[in-house]
Amino acid sequence: MKSFLYPKLNPPSFTWVRPEAADDAVKVHEWIQPLTAEADPEKRKDVDFVVVGVPLSRSSISASGASEFPDAFRRAWKGFTTYNLDEGVDLSSKVAVDVGDVPMHVTDIRRCHDNIIEASAAIQDHFPTSTVCAIGGDHSITAMMVKGMHQASPDEKIGIIQFDTHFDLRDLSDNGPSNGTPMRNLIESGVVKGSDMYNIGLHGFFNTKDLKMYAEEHGVNYITLRKARKKGIEETVLACLAALSEKVDTIYVTVDMDVLDIAYAPGVPASTPGGMTTAELLDGVLAVAKHQKVKAMDIVCLDPQKDSNVQPTVKLGTHVFLTFLTGVMMR
Secondary structure (H helix, E strand, C coil), X not given: CCCCCCCCCECCCCCCCCCCCCCCCCEHHHHCXXXXXXXXXXXXXXXXXXXXXXXXXXXXXXXXXXXXXXHHHHHHHHHCECEECCCXXXXXXXXXXXXXXCCCCCCCHHHHHHHHHHHHHHHHHHCCCCEEEEEECCCHHHHHHHHHHHHHXXXXXXXXXXECCCCCCCCHHHHXXXXXXXXXXXXXXXXXXXXXXXXXXXXXXXXXXXXXXXXXXXXXXXXXXXXXXXXXXXXXXXXXXXXXXXXXXXXXXXXXXXXXXXCCCCCCCCCECCCECHHHHHHHHHHHHCCCCEEEEEEECCCHXXXXXXXXXXXXXXXXXXXXXXXXXXX
């Protein structure tokens, strides 16, 4: 069923049959509703959460099937309830819609990126008060989602909280708009200042010295995982939010799943040893989502095809998403 946002967005690649009597939703697949052509545009003011799939991974440096995550993510909903036992929060009291997937071209990556910018701007225009959750895809989608936000509200200053093992500041002239360059893309396009970026989770032997030098030259704020652990993940996030919120109007959160230790995330193309634990990432995501200026997020670089049969990384990515929504509800 096409929605009123077609063709900027295609219908979801997979949808659950939602029971007619699902007023008291128990499972996530019974709660999140697909957007249809019949949806009353006036009701969009009542939408709390917007989910959009961004199935692009041809722009990944590592061989990646992250484009398959939006579909696997939707299929995982049946395994989760809307009630967060840890926080005593039931998500079903809010309205969540799945607006579908950004259309992708088979070979033209630049066209794919243009489609993401256009779709992101359209979502911001149609759902101005909603929290947007983009499900990638590789990390190149982050720059495009943020550019779409900027296009929709050019007077708003955007800042970024990034959970990542990497700087993602590679040279665009060498790498193009890939999953290794989204932060540099935003800096050099003038959409986000380096000083308004906060990267949490860098560790080990997975970044080059020249990228560190570029980060320092452009004022990028980075906190290594070792330092974050000494201070506490939640305390680190809160300190970053306090500093960033003084400088910007809107905060975008990007969760690169390669921030996790390889033991916790086998379904990540660039997974590494020494990364965050599951508990650390969930604590960080919950803390960041509670801030009033956080308006959008994405989850990127999760490849279901590299996951094991029981899909632990897909389930974890879904858990990250639901934890983020919990934090928004706890504001």
